[in-house]
Amino acid sequence: MITNLLEGKKGIIFGALNNKSIAWHVAEKAHGQGARLVLTNAPVAIRMGTIAELAEKTGSEVISADATSMKDLEALFMKSMEIFDGKIDFVLHSIGMSPNVRKGIPYAEISYENMLKTLDISALSFHRILQTAYKLDAIREWGSVIALTYVAAQRTLAGYNDMGDAKALLESIARSFGYIYGKEKHVRVNTVSQSPTATTAGEGIMGFNALVDFSDRMSPLGNADASDCADVCITLFSDLTRKITMQNIFNDGGFASMGMSQRAIEQYRKSFDECPDK
Amino acid sequence: MITNLLEGKKGIIFGALNNKSIAWHVAEKAHGQGARLVLTNAPVAIRMGTIAELAEKTGSEVISADATSMKDLEALFMKSMEIFDGKIDFVLHSIGMSPNVRKGIPYAEISYENMLKTLDISALSFHRILQTAYKLDAIREWGSVIALTYVAAQRTLAGYNDMGDAKALLESIARSFGYIYGKEKHVRVNTVSQSPTATTAGEGIMGFNALVDFSDRMSPLGNADASDCADVCITLFSDLTRKITMQNIFNDGGFASMGMSQRAIEQYRKSFDECPDK
């Protein structure tokens, strides 16, 4: 099936580091649906990753921008509108980083300088993007903005540290700004809450493998991967979801609505098995 | 933009009474996206409504079925598979009726015979449909089933009577069966929670007009209408949302995430204005 759901639409994709990134998959699929794109990331992420490859594949330009710098963001939106010769239809925010997680500082001992950085990079960056676009009137009526999030915003995961708090803040910003952008310009703002995925960002979390296995067994459809997430983003960027806003959409194979699955509890039970005597 | 998101897919649509019905719009849009359809409703609804017109427009067959009769449902699914020469890809449940609402019996005085009927027609019918499809293995792998619901499942609305309870039960059934159908057949089951819409069904609720106005002013994007809802159903029937299951998707212009909007509070304030002395 070939469709052109995003025909004629123009979007900015934040956060594609390499081909494991969700943002990478979103860019590929959006391009496949007929969209034109600008790709952006922080200078250091551009150096470390392989975004140039994605740009070539999708015929996109790469514009370096630090998502905590209003100057960078303003330049990014101005430049993008120039490239597109018009306003932007959609934006993906896939940005998150915790210095506390990176440095292995436990949550009960975190430095607040670090925590404020986590919040600034992972959540306020979303407000900055929205504020910049809003001020420049850079997003077309009925445009769509998405940020990626995780169930840690609702439920505590050991070792996820201050990223859970950052995601809760991010989802709140989506609602708060979604209200304003909605009533003023009919722009919708949502978050997509994704299964734990083995991205470069995810690798920083302790015990991640067992968690991914548990999550997969708990979810009747199994974990959603980056490609699944990209598909959902396409529907939210398209004109078919114009009245969905200020929502958090779980794309997780059912995990968020599960208390306990048979597969997970059966595996769990095995943990009590004793090895047979020789 | 012409797309063919449901090309080759076959679906059963429950609940199209007339062109104000959400199910009617879903059928039209699904057909427009390339799907083949079977339309169904209770015998009395078929007589009272204009479903034949929809059938003609969409090249569909109409099969009469009482959604509380397992015999009818079995015949419906068998016949549909025969018509389609194969399994079904998607199902829409848009069924709700409360004898207590109809007869104007207040919630604190309801008869339980009536309430059990409300639950049976509005919620258990969804389980019956799922059980029938599951037993007959009538839905293709990664198929999609949707039931329409309302925010009354989460928050009490004066006059909505036992329909709020029925919707809460309906959403729970979507989760409970969604788990089983997901793990066994990768079939996903979701609900779409829609703005109050001026359908024939909605007209039964007291004070509906003021509520619709309030809801519209509260929602940054305004109320979602039947056509908006149909669009969202298309995305959920499509292959782009294969890992979303057991979810309740609010398609309501932002209402569910609003505490108070400026437009609604400004209107509310006017209620305290006094008429000037003559």
Next chain:
Amino acid sequence: MITNLLEGKKGIIFGALNNKSIAWHVAEKAHGQGARLVLTNAPVAIRMGTIAELAEKTGSEVISADATSMKDLEALFMKSMEIFDGKIDFVLHSIGMSPNVRKGIPYAEISYENMLKTLDISALSFHRILQTAYKLDAIREWGSVIALTYVAAQRTLAGYNDMGDAKALLESIARSFGYIYGKEKHVRVNTVSQSPTATTAGEGIMGFNALVDFSDRMSPLGNADASDCADVCITLFSDLTRKITMQNIFNDGGFASMGMSQRAIEQYRKSFDECPDK
């Protein structure tokens, strides 16, 4: 610490079967806080259990009542007001039973006759109690009504069958009737969502032991037991919570807000250990 939080208050406790019942503990603690009680249960439960012992301990009368019979409920409330020489201050609903669970019928194969019975006994009984009290004006202003529930109302648990749906319906009824009883008589209606507890009722659920272990390891404070639950009920019956209504209070050691704990994931990891070669 000796307190008399319920001094002068009179309550009706539904559902004490034996000393493992949560209702039993609530009765003991309410009595300890100065309340006078009427104990009630279905005739068969009175015969099977040891409620007479509880009645003696707490100086209460036992009145047999089938919670699905309006006649029985009316007699119960009339008789209770006679015994108390006045209105009732609080009511506990601890009633749940699923013929489908009892008979081991899987959720995807349930009979709807059974399911309607599950709903009638486990959820509509709560409406019946509230309607009866409301009609007889049997509950004093600012009285308090509680029903016990479980997280299965929000998240699906394998094997919990139609009890999850019944609990979702029960919680909805608490909200719907809570609105009416609140505005008319300032009576508050809440539910308490309790950790899985090894009661006679819980024993019917498959794989219950592993689930209880998992739940305990997930909960930072461990599972809440019947005595903990009784304590919370005391606070909700007391005058200290007069503006809390239509709420579902999780008394579960933190479980409902956990995504994954260190203790649970460490245990889970052990399930992948292989026995050493001999």
Next chain:
Amino acid sequence: MITNLLEGKKGIIFGALNNKSIAWHVAEKAHGQGARLVLTNAPVAIRMGTIAELAEKTGSEVISADATSMKDLEALFMKSMEIFDGKIDFVLHSIGMSPNVRKGIPYAEISYENMLKTLDISALSFHRILQTAYKLDAIREWGSVIALTYVAAQRTLAGYNDMGDAKALLESIARSFGYIYGKEKHVRVNTVSQSPTATTAGEGIMGFNALVDFSDRMSPLGNADASDCADVCITLFSDLTRKITMQNIFNDGGFASMGMSQRAIEQYRKSFDECPDK
């Protein structure tokens, strides 16, 4: 009824400015239940308010502390343990301030320096208090910590600005730290979500009066006031709620579970009335 629910317990109360403050009422009621207290606030709030009066009434000491200063907080906890000659049983956090609200800067134009201050003062201060107590092992096993919050954490309120985001972050911190403090020391951490109350802090929000009226008409029991909130805090500080943690308790007369009440919609309808022609 005289009870001594907090007999022998010692607590620290943050945020009592004057007798309109919720914290003031909590202090009075906790004292009335037998607790010994230390009162604390920021130096400027101590100067502006009348905390000395409260200290005298409750026989408490006042210790000045800036809740964003780890040095101040450490001194506060050390000094309090000295005064109490032992560990602390409970803590109330009632702290919130947004420079953006104060300066009337709209949410879509806020400065991030301001927003980070809002988050630091209103949310990170809670983490700082918890971290300080945790490091000093200052809270007794099964102690209880509460922060006050508002439904704006879940639903957007026009004009509430970045305080909604701050409250969402605050509630997330309660969960995240609640997990750690729970598993390590059995200390529980909860938030109480209160009706809008006409405190000095609330006065800063635009259109507050109409909102308070609407909220009151929506809530079947009417808005909860500071005294109601204090009662609920007493129950959460007491030993009767030892397994409740990581929860957000709505003490709001039912508001959070309401979609629309008869009283509110009737008032709303009046807004459409036209004045009679002369």
